[in-house]
Amino acid sequence: xxxxxxxxxxxxxxxxxxxxxxxxxxxxxxxxxxxxxxxxxxxxxxxxxxxxxxxxxxxxxxxxxxxxxxxxxxxxxxxxxxxxxxxxxxxxxxxxxxxxxxxxxxxxxxxxxxxxxxxxxxxxxxxxxxxxxxxxxxxxxxxxxxxxxxxxxxxxxxxxxxxxxxxxxxxxxxxxxxxxx
Numbered sequence: 001x002x003x004x005x006x007x008x009x010x011x012x013x014x015x016x017x018x019x020x021x022x023x024x025x026x027x028x029x030x031x032x033x034x035x036x037x038x039x040x041x042x043x044x045x046x047x048x049x050x051x052x053x054x055x056x057x058x059x060x061x062x063x064x065x066x067x068x069x070x071x072x073x074x075x076x077x078x079x080x081x082x083x084x085x086x087x088x089x090x091x092x093x094x095x096x097x098x099x100x101x102x103x104x105x106x107x108x109x110x111x112x113x114x115x116x117x118x119x120x121x122x123x124x125x126x127x128x129x130x131x132x133x134x135x136x137x138x139x140x141x142x143x144x145x146x147x148x149x150x151x152x153x154x155x156x157x158x159x160x161x162x163x164x165x166x167x168x169x170x171x172x173x174x175x176x177x178x179x180x181x
Contacts, residue, residue, distance in 0.1 A: 104177030105153050107160050109134070109167040110145040118143035121167070128166055129159060149177045
């Protein structure tokens, strides 16, 4: 047992002294900097912008003055996608006109078969959140009191925390939200 302890002790000392550096570390980072300077501006292509008769600006290319070989790019600038893009956007807008609801969230504070209790809960919600518009929805066989229309659950969190104190069974539930066109 003593031999094992001594062996572990010597291994630990070996690792300790083996991992320590020689102490000759540079004190500043300038020992590793390389002075490199090259002017690459001779290889850049520059453009002069001039207006023509139609009052549109077109670039005129100045060749680079460097020693690299000239490259010619064949780009056809007469092709436009504007008409196709406008048609696509118009079709998307037409589809969106028919959309009346989106997926969203509401806070449900009551769900039960008692209509009088639903009305009472609605009045209590008005006292807690005067700016809210609680709604009673009848989805057979239950009445549900729901508050707010939110696109994200985090948006409902402030009102939810206020309502949760009075209504411990309140939940944030997914619902379809009416949008105004």
